[in-house]
Amino acid sequence: MAxxxxxxxxxxxxxxxxxxxxxxxxxxxxxxxGELAGRGILWSYxxxxxxxxxxxxxxxxxxxxxLGMALGWFPTLGRIVNPIIQLLRPISPLAWMPLAxxxxxxxxxxxxxxxxxxxxxxxxxxxMNAVHNIPPxxxxxxxxxxxxxxxxMARVIVPxxxxxxxxxxxxxxGVAWLVLVAAEMIAxxxxxxxxIIDARNAGKRYDLVVGGMLLIxxxxxxxxxxxxxxxxxxxxx
Amino acid sequence: xxxxEIRNLSMRFGxxxxxxxxxxxxxxxxxxxxxxxxxCGKSTLLNIVGGFVQPSAGEALIDGVPVSGPDxxxxxxxxxxxxxxxxxxxxxxxxxxxxxxxxxxxxxVARYVQLxxxxxxxxxxxxELSGGMKQRLEVARALAVHPDVLYLDEPFGALDxxxxxxxxxxxxxxxxxxKKTILFVTHDIEESVQxxxxxVVLSARPGxxxxxxEIDIPHPRDLSAPRYIELRDIIFSExxxxxxx
Numbered sequence: 190m191a192x193x194x195x196x197x198x199x200x201x202x203x204x205x206x207x208x209x210x211x212x213x214x215x216x217x218x219x220x221x222x223g224e225l226a227g228r229g230i231l232w233s234y235x236x237x238x239x240x241x242x243x244x245x246x247x248x249x250x251x252x253x254x255x256l257g258m259a260l261g262w263f264p265t266l267g268r269i270v271n272p273i274i275q276l277l278r279p280i281s282p283l284a285w286m287p288l289a290x291x292x293x294x295x296x297x298x299x300x301x302x303x304x305x306x307x308x309x310x311x312x313x314x315x316x317m318n319a320v321h322n323i324p325p326x327x328x329x330x331x332x333x334x335x336x337x338x339x340x341x342m343a344r345v346i347v348p349x350x351x352x353x354x355x356x357x358x359x360x361x362x363g364v365a366w367l368v369l370v371a372a373e374m375i376a377x378x379x380x381x382x383x384x385i386i387d388a389r390n391a392g393k394r395y396d397l398v399v400g401g402m403l404l405i406x407x408x409x410x411x412x413x414x415x416x417x418x419x420x421x422x423x424x425x426x
Numbered sequence: 427x428x429x430x431e432i433r434n435l436s437m438r439f440g441x442x443x444x445x446x447x448x449x450x451x452x453x454x455x456x457x458x459x460x461x462x463x464x465x466c467g468k469s470t471l472l473n474i475v476g477g478f479v480q481p482s483a484g485e486a487l488i489d490g491v492p493v494s495g496p497d498x499x500x501x502x503x504x505x506x507x508x509x510x511x512x513x514x515x516x517x518x519x520x521x522x523x524x525x526x527x528x529x530x531x532x533x534x535v536a537r538y539v540q541l542x543x544x545x546x547x548x549x550x551x552x553x554e555l556s557g558g559m560k561q562r563l564e565v566a567r568a569l570a571v572h573p574d575v576l577y578l579d580e581p582f583g584a585l586d587x588x589x590x591x592x593x594x595x596x597x598x599x600x601x602x603x604x605k606k607t608i609l610f611v612t613h614d615i616e617e618s619v620q621x622x623x624x625x626v627v628l629s630a631r632p633g634x635x636x637x638x639x640e641i642d643i644p645h646p647r648d649l650s651a652p653r654y655i656e657l658r659d660i661i662f663s664e665x666x667x668x669x670x671x
Contacts, residue, residue, distance in 0.1 A: 326508045329478060334522035334571060335498040344521075348512040 213396040221396035245304025257316025282307035300372035307368040315357030319350035435484035459618035462628030501568040522571035
């Protein structure tokens with residue numbers, strides 16, 4: 190908290206000393222955000238962004254974990270599908286933007302699809318590796334005690350792979366959040382990413398540009414902190 | 427009928443012959459050590475008898491029935507890394523007991539936690555335990571399902587030498603209390619003479635039985651007694667020969 194105040198103080202000083210006219214001071218930013226809040230836009234923009242990111246992200250989690258684990262468990266499947274994944278993975282999700290717009294039009298679905306893609310790859314890869322890295326001793330012990338494959342899954346494979354998969358979920362959210370903001374700058378008309386680009390285009394409102402950036406940082410941090418709490422608790426066990 | 431019967435067993439991985447023509451009978455309740463240098467196939471032999479690997483030739487039988495796969499009646503004890511870190515001590519011990527009623531489960535867990543000397547640590551997690559304690563936990567987990575045979579593959583290898591001595595004593599105490607048949611793989615000559623009723627000495631790869639030595643000293647074994655030293659030296663020269671082949 191103290192560090193934030195110091196930074197804000199330095200920021201204000203910098204604005205005054207350089208006589209900046211376009212770059213906003215902290216006060217400008219707060220006033221700008223207040224104006225948005227007054228018009229009822231602030232919370233709805235935050236809400237829209239969160240809804241989009243959660244939709245794409247949850248889809249990636251629900252598909253990615255089972256897919257990744259299957260790829261790790263069935264070596265032939267992994268051998269076939271893995272090269273495809275490795276080929277697609279380095280392609281920035283944003284490069285899919287034109288295709289997303291063709292497929293889904295200028296609507297909520299386009300950014301959600303991009304977010305889904307962005308989160309999917311890290312989750313699939315991490316789940317696959319988590320299964321590969323299960324110490325063979327655990328699986329042997331499970332079989333030795335007479336566990337059928339479903340029981341082995343529930344009582345050995347899931348607990349053994351949970352910590353690395355949870356870590357990947359947190360990282361994947363970070364990627365999803367980054368992509369969200371960029372996706373919103375192009376394809377929709379609400380949300381925090383849209384706020385930034387619209388504020389600049391529609392009236393050179395740099396107070397709102399910086400305000401939007403700060404909001405993005407704060408909300409992203411808040412969700413990430415929640416993730417960390419959950420992941421830490423689970424990893425403890 | 428012997429408990430464990432190994433007949434004309436050979437194992438080949440690709441072109442590498444790992445075990446050749448192993449023949450062995452183990453009586454019920456006997457403690458047999460399989461001793462040999464690294465790479466001689468002793469762990470592979472144990473894996474075959476345990477049902478995790480199919481032999482290239484020959485067979486392994488338990489109670490006259492050929493081994494076809496892993497079975498809760500024959501439990502492996504690895505080094506202490508085999509315990510599940512996400513389960514507490516009592517949950518680990520109860521791992522194989524899923525077919526029992528709650529009451530029976532509780533009774534067995536209590537009994538074996540007590541037997542291996544982990545009483546008071548039921549709710550602890552493996553990361554809170556020392557190496558020796560984790561090893562004992564693994565033994566408790568194995569015993570809880572009342573197996574007929576225990577397979578131990580160099581279980582004390584990761585422990586310091588003092589703990590190793592203590593664990594050997596513990597294992598013998600548990601063995602005498604539970605009267606299980608035990609196959610114990612080791613590269614440690616002293617360990618084999620301290621523990622076993624019989625020591626099966628394997629040669630270097632491909633593993634063949636060089637000698638089966640009866641250790642005819644009663645427990646508890648005096649490590650300074652002439653007979654102990656004599657037996658140890660027999661094995662020592664036996665292994666020494668193997669290295670010269």
